[in-house]
Amino acid sequence: MSRAWPVDGIAPEASLAINARRILAVRIAEFYSYASIVSIETATEELHNLLIATKRLRYTLEMFRSVFQEVGEQQIERVKAMQEELGNLHDADVRIALILDELAELGVEQTVELGKALALTPVSAHQAITVTALRPRPDDPRRGVVALLGREYVARKHAYDAFFVLWQRGQQDGLRRALVGLSSTPLAGEAVASTTD
Amino acid sequence: MAKERQPSRSGKAELDPTQSYRLAMKQLIGDRWGAVWKAVPVAIAGEDIEGVHDVRVASRRLRAAMDVAAECFPEGWYRPLHEVAKEITGALGEVRDRDVLIEHLTAERDQAAAGDQPGIDRLIARVSRERDLARTKMEAFLNGLAERQIATETVKRFGAAAGWPDATV
Numbered sequence: 001m002s003r004a005w006p007v008d009g010i011a012p013e014a015s016l017a018i019n020a021r022r023i024l025a026v027r028i029a030e031f032y033s034y035a036s037i038v039s040i041e042t043a044t045e046e047l048h049n050l051l052i053a054t055k056r057l058r059y060t061l062e063m064f065r066s067v068f069q070e071v072g073e074q075q076i077e078r079v080k081a082m083q084e085e086l087g088n089l090h091d092a093d094v095r096i097a098l099i100l101d102e103l104a105e106l107g108v109e110q111t112v113e114l115g116k117a118l119a120l121t122p123v124s125a126h127q128a129i130t131v132t133a134l135r136p137r138p139d140d141p142r143r144g145v146v147a148l149l150g151r152e153y154v155a156r157k158h159a160y161d162a163f164f165v166l167w168q169r170g171q172q173d174g175l176r177r178a179l180v181g182l183s184s185t186p187l188a189g190e191a192v193a194s195t196t197d
Numbered sequence: 198m199a200k201e202r203q204p205s206r207s208g209k210a211e212l213d214p215t216q217s218y219r220l221a222m223k224q225l226i227g228d229r230w231g232a233v234w235k236a237v238p239v240a241i242a243g244e245d246i247e248g249v250h251d252v253r254v255a256s257r258r259l260r261a262a263m264d265v266a267a268e269c270f271p272e273g274w275y276r277p278l279h280e281v282a283k284e285i286t287g288a289l290g291e292v293r294d295r296d297v298l299i300e301h302l303t304a305e306r307d308q309a310a311a312g313d314q315p316g317i318d319r320l321i322a323r324v325s326r327e328r329d330l331a332r333t334k335m336e337a338f339l340n341g342l343a344e345r346q347i348a349t350e351t352v353k354r355f356g357a358a359a360g361w362p363d364a365t366v
Contacts, residue, residue: 010266010269011218012268013219014218015217016214016218016221016222017214055257060265063225063258064214066211091301098298098324099320140315140316141316141318142316143312143313143316144316146316147313148317
């Protein structure tokens with residue numbers, strides 16, 4: 001898992017609003033640092049890191065709701081939608097890895113069984129055994145696992161496509177501009193806000 | 198003097214943007230420790246898989262706050278509590294990830310043709326074994342938090358909101 005980008009310059013005695021915007025600026029930069037990999041559908045690890053960066057951005061917006069107010073709420077919804085699709089994508093990647101591992105394990109088990117069968121039977125039976133080995137039985141567990149693997153790749157594709165549409169929509173609708181605006185807009189009278197609570 | 202926090206539309210007390218960051222984060226982190234402790238008993242009971250999810254979400258939100266507040270508090274006591282927050286997320290993640298997987302695989306199995314079911318059953322059995330092991334570790338970890346009196350420490354550092362909901366600490 002990628003580590004969160006550090007936030008320098010936190011000022012404990014300054015106002016919540018000042019620090020919230022400083023944190024948000026870092027989370028925005030962290031989120032958009034993945035822009036170059038968004039179009040690479042096979043970038044499994046980087047897309048997972050983007051998911052984590054998206055969660056951090058969302059949590060920051062939610063944590064400081066009172067600072068970012070209604071405009072912040074609108075961005076939370078947009079970020080949350082992307083997070084959900086990236087989460088679906090990651091879930092599919094986890095399942096695909098599990099299934100591939102299980103198929104490898106099944107292959108090893110069946111190969112060991114084949115070796116044992118060949119070792120324990122007369123040579124005259126070997127041809128029948130090898131022919132059978134190449135034709136999976138109706139209850140061969142690989143049947144269902146391989147079918148599931150295909151469905152998981154379809155689910156992954158759908159999740160990626162849905163995420164990519166949301167990303168492009170964000171580009172067109174000015175998501176970045178709205179987020180940056182939140183990270184830089186001071187409150188009225190903030191410069192003289194109390195720092196002695 | 199700190200302004201009284203106003204309830205937000207979610208019903209939780211809202212932070213005053215003009216108050217000092219240190220004070221705001223003390224309140225926020227206190228509330229978030231409280232949310233973690235509130236969710237823990239359901240996760241330990243294990244009757245509803247959402248119990249684990251709720252603690253994990255609460256601990257993630259807690260971490261998000263603690264990650265950006267280290268400068269506000271003495272490192273000597275803050276860092277160990279920050280580590281505990283990270284450990285909670287990790288300990289519950291192992292269980293949660295498998296709960297979600299089992300739920301998905303079970304739904305797939307129910308819709309699969311009869312010939313496809315043995316393979317999915319095998320996957321479910323594997324993940325269930327991993328999940329049981331992770332759950333045993335998680336329960337030991339969560340019970341260990343009580344033995345280490347972490348909630349007493351969180352109340353001491355962040356106020357009454359950071360304790361068990363029904364605690365008389």
